[in-house]
Amino acid sequence: MVVAYVMVKAHTGEADRLKNDIEAIDGVVSAHIVAGDVDIIAKVEVDSPADVKDIAATTIQNLDGVEDTRTYVAME
Numbered sequence: 001m002v003v004a005y006v007m008v009k010a011h012t013g014e015a016d017r018l019k020n021d022i023e024a025i026d027g028v029v030s031a032h033i034v035a036g037d038v039d040i041i042a043k044v045e046v047d048s049p050a051d052v053k054d055i056a057a058t059t060i061q062n063l064d065g066v067e068d069t070r071t072y073v074a075m076e
Contacts, residue, residue, distance in 0.1 A: 007038040
C-alpha cells in the first residue's frame, strides 16, 4: 500500500467544490480544506506509485479550478 498526500492550490472560491470532486476520486481516502499556502490536503491510499501519479498528476491536476499541486509520498 502506498500512502501519499496531495497539496492542492485552488483558484479563488473553488475550494469547497474541489474538495467534493477530489473526495469522489477512487484512491482518495480524505480531503480537507486547510489554512496556509495550500487550500486542500488530500490523503491517497493506492497499490503503487504509478497510481499516485495517475491521481495527482492526471486526475486532480486536470480538475477545473486547480491552480497547482504538490505530492508527498509517505515513507513509513
